[in-house]
Amino acid sequence: MAHPTPDAILQLGTGFWASKTLLSAVELGLFTELAAAGPLDAEELREKLGLHERSARDFFDALVALQMLEREDGRYRNTPETDLFLDRNKPSYQGGLLEMLNARLFGFWNNLTEGLRTGDPQNEAKAGGNLFEAVYSDPGLLRGFARAMTASSMGPAMVMAQAFPWDRYKTVIDVGCAEGCLPVQVAQAHAHMGGGGFDLEPIRPLFDDYVAAAGLQDRLTFHAGDFFADDLPHADVLVMGRILHDWDLDEKRQLLEKAYTALPDGGALIVYEAIIDDDRRENVFGLLMSLNMLIETPGGFDYTGADCQGWMRDAGFGETYVQHLLGPTSMVVGIK
Amino acid sequence: MAHPTPDAILQLGTGFWASKTLLSAVELGLFTELAAAGPLDAEELREKLGLHERSARDFFDALVALQMLEREDGRYRNTPETDLFLDRNKPSYQGGLLEMLNARLFGFWNNLTEGLRTGDPQNEAKAGGNLFEAVYSDPGLLRGFARAMTASSMGPAMVMAQAFPWDRYKTVIDVGCAEGCLPVQVAQAHAHMGGGGFDLEPIRPLFDDYVAAAGLQDRLTFHAGDFFADDLPHADVLVMGRILHDWDLDEKRQLLEKAYTALPDGGALIVYEAIIDDDRRENVFGLLMSLNMLIETPGGFDYTGADCQGWMRDAGFGETYVQHLLGPTSMVVGIK
Numbered sequence: 001m002a003h004p005t006p007d008a009i010l011q012l013g014t015g016f017w018a019s020k021t022l023l024s025a026v027e028l029g030l031f032t033e034l035a036a037a038g039p040l041d042a043e044e045l046r047e048k049l050g051l052h053e054r055s056a057r058d059f060f061d062a063l064v065a066l067q068m069l070e071r072e073d074g075r076y077r078n079t080p081e082t083d084l085f086l087d088r089n090k091p092s093y094q095g096g097l098l099e100m101l102n103a104r105l106f107g108f109w110n111n112l113t114e115g116l117r118t119g120d121p122q123n124e125a126k127a128g129g130n131l132f133e134a135v136y137s138d139p140g141l142l143r144g145f146a147r148a149m150t151a152s153s154m155g156p157a158m159v160m161a162q163a164f165p166w167d168r169y170k171t172v173i174d175v176g177c178a179e180g181c182l183p184v185q186v187a188q189a190h191a192h193m194g195g196g197g198f199d200l201e202p203i204r205p206l207f208d209d210y211v212a213a214a215g216l217q218d219r220l221t222f223h224a225g226d227f228f229a230d231d232l233p234h235a236d237v238l239v240m241g242r243i244l245h246d247w248d249l250d251e252k253r254q255l256l257e258k259a260y261t262a263l264p265d266g267g268a269l270i271v272y273e274a275i276i277d278d279d280r281r282e283n284v285f286g287l288l289m290s291l292n293m294l295i296e297t298p299g300g301f302d303y304t305g306a307d308c309q310g311w312m313r314d315a316g317f318g319e320t321y322v323q324h325l326l327g328p329t330s331m332v333v334g335i336k
Numbered sequence: 337m338a339h340p341t342p343d344a345i346l347q348l349g350t351g352f353w354a355s356k357t358l359l360s361a362v363e364l365g366l367f368t369e370l371a372a373a374g375p376l377d378a379e380e381l382r383e384k385l386g387l388h389e390r391s392a393r394d395f396f397d398a399l400v401a402l403q404m405l406e407r408e409d410g411r412y413r414n415t416p417e418t419d420l421f422l423d424r425n426k427p428s429y430q431g432g433l434l435e436m437l438n439a440r441l442f443g444f445w446n447n448l449t450e451g452l453r454t455g456d457p458q459n460e461a462k463a464g465g466n467l468f469e470a471v472y473s474d475p476g477l478l479r480g481f482a483r484a485m486t487a488s489s490m491g492p493a494m495v496m497a498q499a500f501p502w503d504r505y506k507t508v509i510d511v512g513c514a515e516g517c518l519p520v521q522v523a524q525a526h527a528h529m530g531g532g533g534f535d536l537e538p539i540r541p542l543f544d545d546y547v548a549a550a551g552l553q554d555r556l557t558f559h560a561g562d563f564f565a566d567d568l569p570h571a572d573v574l575v576m577g578r579i580l581h582d583w584d585l586d587e588k589r590q591l592l593e594k595a596y597t598a599l600p601d602g603g604a605l606i607v608y609e610a611i612i613d614d615d616r617r618e619n620v621f622g623l624l625m626s627l628n629m630l631i632e633t634p635g636g637f638d639y640t641g642a643d644c645q646g647w648m649r650d651a652g653f654g655e656t657y658v659q660h661l662l663g664p665t666s667m668v669v670g671i672k
């Protein structure tokens with residue numbers, strides 16, 4: 001064994017510096033400015049962003065060293081990735097998620113230790129609030145949340161549109177659909193598919209706008225409801241993306257049973273999120289997302305593919321399988 | 337070019353989750369418990385740490401996935417690195433720095449954007465305090481700070497004890513010495529070397545204890561003083577480790593001029609810290625440390641080897657050179 005060094009420990013312990021530097025850049029609209037105004041030198045970029053002279057150049061060069069910016073002859077420009085995903089004016093913008101991480105979660109995570117000791121959430125709920133009630137009752141917050149969900153669903157949804165045997169089915173309903181990222185991807189890739197999304201009523205205008213922008217309003221319909229209070233709509237395929245991890249085990253089982261009830265024989269339920277590897281030692285993001293559910297929810301947690309397949313079988317599903325989609329995200333499929 | 341994906345962006349943006357997970361583990365004394373009590377299963381470890389059942393296993397398994405713990409047959413134990421560097425009962429403990437990152441800096445960094453906009457520090461100074469006054473007037477805080485400095489100096493000090501031509505000199509004084517990590521390493525490696533450390537008076541008992549524990553009290557002496565108000569003590573070699581970056585450019589130049597004055601002809605000044613590469617695009621840690629100086633100080637910033645050599649030559653030094661020590665740390669040497 002090589003001589004032990006503390007490098008990895010110190011790099012991880014100071015890792016929040018790099019993370020917050022990117023989040024502040026998104027907050028300041030740095031990548032949007034560079035996308036609009038082309039390569040800028042440090043002084044031009046500093047003025048556009050309204051930054052003090054003291055640390056602007058260190059901030060920009062740290063982003064270069066973190067490979068979030070390029071610098072040539074003293075002029076800064078986006079990388080291909082930050083140009084595509086962090087320019088607010090592009091439909092591929094994924095910054096909504098980073099804006100939420102910056103505005104809410106960075107501060108809430110400062111109380112992780114208290115969360116671990118008490119088991120209680122460390123977000124708005126500490127002041128008597130409820131995340132979902134707060135988000136769904138404020139149109140501005142809701143739009144940001146829905147966009148963040150679209151951003152983080154886009155990659156897996158694109159892969160899922162190819163990786164699932166859609167030719168065997170005709171309709172798909174995304175349960176907890178937000179803007180409808182997943183059904184839009186499926187409908188765009190498969191002309192025979194129809195269906196839509198199911199979510200709370202305040203989501204309706206966001207879904208309708210997003211689906212209309214894709215020209216799919218004739219094939220995809222919004223269904224309003226509460227997935228605990230109401231029955232789920234019928235479809236050949238039901239999808240739950242980043243839904244189950246918000247809830248405790250009893251609630252997870254209720255949702256799986258409701259899906260089973262709503263599906264026809266031979267119908268499929270697709271659950272997708274950062275499914276933890278069965279040995280719980282590889283999927284760092286999935287395990288940390290589960291701690292994020294501690295911060296954000298009263299009882300939510302992430303889980304392994306084996307966990308989810310077991311719950312599906314308990315709910316009545318026959319065939320079940322796990323398939324990797326993209327990065328930390330996999331889908332667990334159950335066939336009725 | 338490969339198809340752009342948002343993976344690196346999302347990994348960096350959520351990077352504070354992993355970082356805070358390690359910091360909470362240090363805060364909870366997890367590595368110290370495991371070092372003392374041997375491998376423990378999840379329930380035993382949870383009870384030792386006083387954690388709620390809800391997320392304890394996710395927390396432990398996230399640390400496994402982050403390679404900060406090992407797990408075999410359901411029992412957790414430290415890695416060689418976390419055992420050596422994060423067990424409070426070992427002299428090699430480096431957790432003091434992580435404790436400070438956890439207790440102070442994670443929260444302060446939440447205000448990075450405000451710091452970038454205003455150029456003002458975002459630590460205790462916002463409430464009218466002063467970091468150094470606060471630390472030096474509280475014996476408990478001061479001991480923690482001094483230990484954190486020893487922890488982060490140990491690696492570079494061990495390399496410097498070998499990499500510098502100490503055979504040409506007889507005495508070394510570390511300016512801003514804290515516990516005296518550097519002079520102890522040099523004296524242990526070179527029996528002909530004497531000298532000591534220079535710092536504010538409250539550091540004296542910490543230095544004396546640390547040096548006595550190494551059995552070097554006959555060769556290393558503490559000199560009390562304020563490096564702005566007082567002259568520096570004379571020695572063949574003066575060292576400033578993680579000192580210059582705390583101060584603005586005028587103050588940096590004052591300190592370099594004082595060192596030049598205090599040295600004999602042929603004497604050497606060694607400046608060491610996370611020296612930024614001259615092209616300002618490689619040393620991520622050095623660039624982020626400079627943003628940490630924004631958070632922590634009124635005018636401090638990190639700098640390149642070329643910057644420092646220029647200031648040294650302006651102060652009168654003849655020969656200057658930069659030599660890499662370890663990880664992000666290099667030394668800049670000036671010969672009078």
